[in-house]
Amino acid sequence: MNYQIELRHFIYFLAVAEELHYRKAAEKLFISQPGLSTQIKQMEEILDTQLFIRDKKKVSLTPAGEFLKKEVEFILNHLEQTKKQLKLIGEGHMGEVRIGFLGSAMQNVVPNLLLGLKERYPKVHTTLEELSNRAQINAILADRLDLGFVRLSRVPIGLEVKPVFEDTFSLVLPEEHPLDKGNFKNINQVANEDFILFSQDYSPTYYDTVLSICEDGGFAPNVSHKSVHAQTIFKLVENKLGIAIVPTTLQYGFQMKVKFIELRKIKQRAVLSMVWKTDNRNPALQKCMDLLMKL
Amino acid sequence: MNYQIELRHFIYFLAVAEELHYRKAAEKLFISQPGLSTQIKQMEEILDTQLFIRDKKKVSLTPAGEFLKKEVEFILNHLEQTKKQLKLIGEGHMGEVRIGFLGSAMQNVVPNLLLGLKERYPKVHTTLEELSNRAQINAILADRLDLGFVRLSRVPIGLEVKPVFEDTFSLVLPEEHPLDKGNFKNINQVANEDFILFSQDYSPTYYDTVLSICEDGGFAPNVSHKSVHAQTIFKLVENKLGIAIVPTTLQYGFQMKVKFIELRKIKQRAVLSMVWKTDNRNPALQKCMDLLMKL
DNA sequence: TCTATTTGATAATTCATAATTATTGATTAA
DNA sequence: TTAATCAATAATTATGAATTATCAAATAGA
Missing domain, CATH: 3.40.190.10 (Periplasmic binding protein-like II)
Known part of the structure; x- marks a missing residue:
């Protein structure tokens, strides 16, 4: 008799612990009374602990049975919860x-x-x-x-x-810079400025794209600084250490003394x-x- | 096919989840590989959720499987403990x-x-x-x-x-160290010493606290060694490989050639x-x- | 490229055991 | 006493877990 406890035992046990009546419990479980009896007996053998006192027409729980009842309630509850969660996870x-x-x-x-x-x-x-x-x-x-x-x-x-x-690019200039949306015509107006860009290894595509923008404007940019943080780049522009070309949406979310000129006409996009x-x-x-x- | 999940399924599942290999898991469980395969498959059907990905000679867990693994570990542990408790209670x-x-x-x-x-x-x-x-x-x-x-x-x-x-901290010094309770005034007197501390992953809070003590003293400690055993730390101090800062009560229970100077004035406490x-x-x-x- | 090996899945079969029916013995109520 | 009600036992059946044998797919090695 080297059986193992199974959840079936717990479900049967709980029914008997609740009804304190084998026949009624068996009915509730839709199994026969002798089947229930043997399973409970087996359970007591496996756990090597008496769970019920069958005494003159009365069934009652031992202290160990009382303890197990609470635990089984918890375990079965927890299991239901787990099944539900599992299903949700499986469905995404x-x-x-x-x-x-x-x-x-x-x-x-x-x-x-x-x-x-x-x-x-x-x-x-x-x-x-x-x-x-x-x-x-x-x-x-x-x-x-x-x-x-x-x-x-x-x-x-x-x-x-x-x-x-897909985002356009924008020129980033210090607030005091003479160029603005009104007088800006072409990218080659900033051909002689220093440029501050995101580093190549941070984003090679960005770097290449900016170079190609300048190339289309007929010049090769003089890159004075590189950074991996937009904040840093804007700060450098603010302090007139150069100008930048960045994806347009970057202009939101920072408070800096810089102005943005969107480069609508150029074909390059920041993807x-x-x-x-x-x-x-x-x-x-x-x-x-x-x-x-x-x- | 209206089966019910049983603990057997959980035990089988856990073996596969640990081994990520059906044959090895089956061996560990002392059952045959086909039996294990069908039981796991049945389990997935009952729970209506895929638990494993069998993919080109590799078995791995789905996110749902990962979740279930943790739950099953909990449930089986809890069950073992419940059985033990039950036995004890049954015995009075x-x-x-x-x-x-x-x-x-x-x-x-x-x-x-x-x-x-x-x-x-x-x-x-x-x-x-x-x-x-x-x-x-x-x-x-x-x-x-x-x-x-x-x-x-x-x-x-x-x-x-x-x-x-709540415990104060104490400085741990070799017995021959010039500092003692008499001439000790401030933690910055040991600013230039090497420090031996409990490792971060052993106790991050302790580590942070010791750093903050030094910081309050106006210096960043030079940490030469880290250990997870008080015994080791004291031994290193004894051999003049550095000094330590530890909860004061640790001074009892060890026989070492080191001396303790309680840091009463500092605000930090070992909780x-x-x-x-x-x-x-x-x-x-x-x-x-x-x-x-x-x- | 071909062969041998290893993987998990299927199919057919066996076997363990849960569950059923039929019955008993014990207790209680009428 | 008898009838009714309870759980336990015995014999039997039926379910389904586990086994053996085998397969197809995927590698690794020659």
């Missing part, structure tokens, strides 16, 4: 999506995604991390991230990219793309992506 | 409290608790285990521990903390707290806590 209505993003995605796409998620799938948790393009790609490959927001044209195999937001692992099976990620398609 | 004892503690709690709080328990509730059994802060938290969450003694300021949700002992799971219904734990409130 619950769970966690780990999101990485470039600082410049925080002005627009990411907040919208978070708002949408909160509204449609309130039980989906998100963790956010500001990371460079490269760091995001590595994290996604290593399964430390589910979704990334990058400015890259190509990604390693095994990953997929999809553009989610923000989402990246994910092709075989990522996180169902919450699917919901996330569905939502992004609609934005 | 009151139950068992599983206590974890940091080495530094062994000088004072834990022995007092054990004495009090033995006197007031001689039928309550205790098991003791020396564990790091993190290990205690994990064990309590997984229901492998009822009560922990830690030095942490914050704990995960679902747990409660309560400070039980020992007890931690337990909010919904722990272990009746023996209740008794334990009542006692601790009085100490």
